[in-house]
Amino acid sequence: LAKTTQPISMDSYEGQEVNITCSHNNIATNDYITWYQQFPSQGPRFIIQGYKTKVTNEVASLFIPADRKSSTLSLPRVSLSDTAVYYCLVPIHSGAGSYQLTFGKGTKLSVIP
Amino acid sequence: NAGVTQTPKFQVLKTGQSMTLQCAQDMNHNSMYWYRQDPGMGLRLIYYSASEGTTDKGEVPNGYNVSRLNKREFSLRLESAAPSQTSVYFCASSEKQLMNTEAFFGQGTRLTVV
Numbered sequence: 001l002a003k004t005t006q007p008i009s010m011d012s013y014e015g016q017e018v019n020i021t022c023s024h025n026n027i028a029t030n031d032y033i034t035w036y037q038q039f040p041s042q043g044p045r046f047i048i049q050g051y052k053t054k055v056t057n058e059v060a061s062l063f064i065p066a067d068r069k070s071s072t073l074s075l076p077r078v079s080l081s082d083t084a085v086y087y088c089l090v091p092i093h094s095g096a097g098s099y100q101l102t103f104g105k106g107t108k109l110s111v112i113p
Numbered sequence: 114n115a116g117v118t119q120t121p122k123f124q125v126l127k128t129g130q131s132m133t134l135q136c137a138q139d140m141n142h143n144s145m146y147w148y149r150q151d152p153g154m155g156l157r158l159i160y161y162s163a164s165e166g167t168t169d170k171g172e173v174p175n176g177y178n179v180s181r182l183n184k185r186e187f188s189l190r191l192e193s194a195a196p197s198q199t200s201v202y203f204c205a206s207s208e209k210q211l212m213n214t215e216a217f218f219g220q221g222t223r224l225t226v227v
């Protein structure tokens with residue numbers, strides 16, 4: 001089963017770049033890596049998804065090395081509003097071609113003024 | 114465009130009571146999901162529906178039933194509520210079964226069982 005491991009928490013000052021690394025040693029060949037953000041009392045929100053190398057959008061960048069056993073979410077110049085829990089997900093294959101997307105505990109990012 | 118709408122937003126039940134949590138999406142998505150989130154924890158998948166007419170168990174299905182009423186609606190039923198089911202419940206949908214696609218979440222239903 002493809003499971004993920006990421007730090008429980010991180011602190012950062014405003015304006016700094018934050019990198020959150022996730023390990024997924026058993027990722028399957030065709031699986032993508034997806035990151036979600038969750039604010040208190042809200043549902044998770046999709047941030048970024050990638051398969052290999054680097055993906056960038058208006059919110060974040062995702063770096064994936066060649067072996068794909070880990071990935072790093074990079075948030076440039078964080079602000080207080082980036083304080084949230086960040087989840088790294090890979091599919092869990094439950095047989096007969098079906099998949100589940102399971103959230104771990106995520107990484108609680110606290111941005112300090 | 115409302116996205117994913119859950120009702121009710123809050124509910125208090127007595128132990129043994131039953132209730133149905135409603136979820137509807139207006140994005141014409143094929144797949145829908147129910148998760149629960151306990152304090153300080155990540156989300157755990159209860160049931161999912163890969164497409165209209167199908168439902169499958171997730172990580173924590175015991176004590177719940179689901180119905181995929183049509184493509185838009187996916188309901189979660191607690192037949193006999195227990196205090197251990199006190200949680201925040203999130204419904205989500207995606208264009209196809211969740212793997213290489215984005216999921217959209219509702220705002221959650223906060224359920225307390227006393």
